[in-house]
Amino acid sequence: MKVNCPKCGHNNDRDDIFCMDCGTKLEQAETEQAQASEPTPAESSVKEPSPWFAVIRAHAKPLKKGVYLAAYIAIGMIFSFFVERYRAARNVEDADQMLVYLLLAGASLVVLWGVFTWMTYRLWQAVQDGHARTTPAKAALLQLVPGFNILWIFTSFQGFAEDYNKLLKRRGLQLEPINEGFFLIMCIAIVASTGTITGFLAGVSSFDYTYVIYTALALVVISSNRAIDGVNGLLGRLGMASDPEDS
Incomplete structure (x- = not known):
């Protein structure tokens, strides 16, 4: 899994702590991307139509x-x-x-x-x-x-x-x-x-x-x-x- 740098957008490896291009810390960016990929309650609970x-x-x-x-x-x-x-x-x-x-x-x-x-x-x-x-x-x-x-x-x-x-x-x-x-x-x-x-x-x-x-x-x-x-x-x-x- 790749992690994009929030500052310069460089595509870094998941194990990288700092951006290999600009040196920005990547821990926060990884957390934000993981949260964004999680389905929302509305998406995860699809209502079945009533009979x-x-x-x-x-x-x-x-x-x-x-x-x-x-x-x-x-x-x-x-x-x-x-x-x-x-x-x-x-x-x-x-x-x-x-x-x-x-x-x-x-x-x-x-x-x-x-x-x-x-x-x-x-x-x-x-x-x-x-x-x-x-x-x-x-x-x-x-x-x-x-x-x-x-x-x-x-x-x-x-x-x-x-x-x-x-x-x-x-x-x-x-x-x-x-x-x-x-x-x-x-x-x-x-x-x-x-x-x-x-x-x-x-x-x-x-x-x-x-x-x-x-x-x-x-x-x-x-x-x-x-x-x-x-x-x-x-x-x-x-x-x-x-x-x-x-x-």
């Missing part, structure tokens, strides 16, 4: 199904009531009442969509095994972008059903898969109801949208019920076994 199920358990929590379903039904009925009031005010050409009920209907719709988006965020937390197509934050945030969210819902909700089923198959978990086709129908119903309501409020359609609203709401409730059951069942399985793939 996929440990990551999910650490971030995902069971969802309270009754709270979400009750919120959908209650807010949906309030929204429908305000829209009906708006229609009545428009029939008598009461501009002030039209504006009031339009704002109230819009506010209730925003709250309803907010609850749905928060649930979507919670659902995606449960399928983050390293293969999910999106993150919980991305799934929720893009669902709040006006206009684009109508298309994104096919990824954030119907895509969740697909990723959930793939996780079950990939990890060998014996749980009931989600009906992906039903989730697709729900997304289409939401798009249809949005277009119908927008057309009516804009005065370009006289179609009775009430049935469209209730149909879409019913599909949201049913699909949300299934999604929450699926996630809670998955989290229950992950919490019961040290390694779910062996159970």
Whole structure:
């Protein structure tokens, strides 16, 4: 092993006490070089990645199904009531009442969509095994972008059903898969109801949208019920076994 002189840089033998070129004492230089060659604690202790199920358990929590379903039904009925009031005010050409009920209907719709988006965020937390197509934050945030969210819902909700089923198959978990086709129908119903309501409020359609609203709401409730059951069942399985793939 060679020792470099700290003063002139000359390459000396390890047994040399003084630099053969400039005479500088080499004992300190050898000590410093030996310390520099030792691995740091961070280098010597490489952390193993956590198992996929440990990551999910650490971030995902069971969802309270009754709270979400009750919120959908209650807010949906309030929204429908305000829209009906708006229609009545428009029939008598009461501009002030039209504006009031339009704002109230819009506010209730925003709250309803907010609850749905928060649930979507919670659902995606449960399928983050390293293969999910999106993150919980991305799934929720893009669902709040006006206009684009109508298309994104096919990824954030119907895509969740697909990723959930793939996780079950990939990890060998014996749980009931989600009906992906039903989730697709729900997304289409939401798009249809949005277009119908927008057309009516804009005065370009006289179609009775009430049935469209209730149909879409019913599909949201049913699909949300299934999604929450699926996630809670998955989290229950992950919490019961040290390694779910062996159970």
